[in-house]
Amino acid sequence: MGNNMRAFRRCQAVGSDAGGGHRHATSQVSNVGDVAKRAGVSVMTVSRFFNDPSKLADDTYQRVKHAVDELRYVPNASARSLTRGRSDTLALVVADVGHPFFMSVARGVEDETQAAGYTLFLGNSNETLAREKRYLQALIGRRVDGVILAPTHGKRHNVGLLKRHDVPTVLIDRRLPNHELDVVRGDTFQGGRLLTEHLLAEGYADIVFVGGYPGVSSLVDRLGGYERTMREAGLEPRSVLGSYHQTSGERIVKAMIADARNGSTSLPEAIIAANNMVALGALLTLRRHGLRVPDDIAVAGFDDFEIASQLDPFLTVVRQPAYDVGREAARLLLDRIQDSGRPREEKVLPVDLVVRRSTRRPR
Amino acid sequence: MGNNMRAFRRCQAVGSDAGGGHRHATSQVSNVGDVAKRAGVSVMTVSRFFNDPSKLADDTYQRVKHAVDELRYVPNASARSLTRGRSDTLALVVADVGHPFFMSVARGVEDETQAAGYTLFLGNSNETLAREKRYLQALIGRRVDGVILAPTHGKRHNVGLLKRHDVPTVLIDRRLPNHELDVVRGDTFQGGRLLTEHLLAEGYADIVFVGGYPGVSSLVDRLGGYERTMREAGLEPRSVLGSYHQTSGERIVKAMIADARNGSTSLPEAIIAANNMVALGALLTLRRHGLRVPDDIAVAGFDDFEIASQLDPFLTVVRQPAYDVGREAARLLLDRIQDSGRPREEKVLPVDLVVRRSTRRPR
DNA sequence: ATGAAAGCGCTAACAT
């Protein structure tokens, strides 16, 4: 491992720099042999230059370095990983690249893995099982050294593939049944509890939970925290699930309003949205129908809007430490790569209730 | 003997297992040979199963399929790319994963490349030349079939590396001097012009341009559009550059306010921010100092806030078609991969002025 | 400290 990392760092030092001037109109990709010839050494010496430079005589080292620079030689990682069985590459596969939460996670993962000398590739399953599988196969085929995965939301999952191929794996944000993988996630059960307690304290009683993929653990936990707290207060929980997308919030709230207007079910006093995108959909739909938040109905959600909240801190939310989820996951993965036998860990990071105007009780 | 070797290597790749209860005591990564043996065919037949299944007899196909499924065999992409010289993999390297603009670009690229059967890996240079180089070397080493790059902002760049290794490349968002690469970008010169014309039409005259990396082409264009339009109106342009980050907007505006308060320079009537993050910084700083937008000063920017603008359409912006930039870039890249000799293209996509409250002239 | 040879898992180019 230490060796490996040193080699990788060498790689970086290598190669020339910016700028246009290339000498051959028909540039040819070179290999160890070309470098060896140019430096007047054997291919093994060139190999050692990258993998264990301390074994080279100073003079030899300089000659090889020269040849490498001149040719702007970059070792063929495929060939390398073919012989070594390892690639110095890690991957993060998220369920939704566009989601701010996963972006922050990605930053955390990147900062940590770069520091450890790995290259990180990011993949996006787009909440689609088939697409996730495709990514994982590409990754497995490339012999990535480890994967951090936010699994898609369905009943089925692809972690068996990773296990089958002995790929060290850490799950983030979402637990999965029956596996022995490390997990890092925010304490969203507690989040559901905090949000509900806050609303109850504000005097709301008719609180409904809206949106989220049924079955996915992050939703189950959030919903669970809400339901438990409601029941402890002697109230009946009520929920309408869907997806984590904005449209889900829109559709569900629209239906609620319709129900209220035709008298079948009264509008709740408060809504807890499954995440920020659902909250956005809910907010917009309420507004579109002339309902004011919080005067006519309160709204709260999970995950903050990074930018909107700075511009106008309006929505009450439970904030998850997304960046730290990424960092912790990366750390766990690096540990697991070094010691595949270590006991499984599940890191549950604390969440944070941020009370804002959208749940302020009108008097 | 070959077998012994293989076993040995596996041990290394996999690491020692702490003896405990694993489902597969011999969790072995299999190869074409294993599949061939199990299916009772030659390795070439297995290879053809993946590369040209139509060449197999129905019966043979089923036998191989069975073996592949049973072993959950995933071909070794490294070996594959080693023989074929390509990898069916494309990469997108952006300057900032966190930036909403690049996220939309990523989605566009993904949708297009997935449809074409490629796997896409996303990298993040974080506006750092060294980190970009590192990514590109990893990509080159892996023999990716093409790269879409939003180059970092400095004077120097790494595209020579890509050219040297014959990697088909498309630049997005930012032009570079002296290269023959395809480029896809928004027409931000026109954007600068539209924003300035709008402010002038609203009756503002003392307009200042704020933020952005000096030298990076997207900034040069935006600034250019602003300056040209100002001069055509007989006004003197004024700008204070910096970076594309929120802190840049904060710092510059803070200094402006200080200058205005100690009387050295009066506060401008309007600010054009280099992008949305800078605009955010400007807005927050103005507010923090008790200045109202647009009553005391108008603010406009480039790139929209996807979410904040829905919640509260406040900031006047020029919107770039980020998703389309991604799609077009992907298309161009696929074309170039097929025909490396085709003439260079520079696609400049139209931008869109969205007038909102932040520039409404107080009466 | 350096080199020669073998082989990682796969596919292109020929067989059959």
Next chain:
DNA sequence: ATGTTAGCGCTTTCAT
């Protein structure tokens, strides 16, 4: 329709 052979570019092992 299927099989055989010869590498792809690299690192491992075993010499020197």
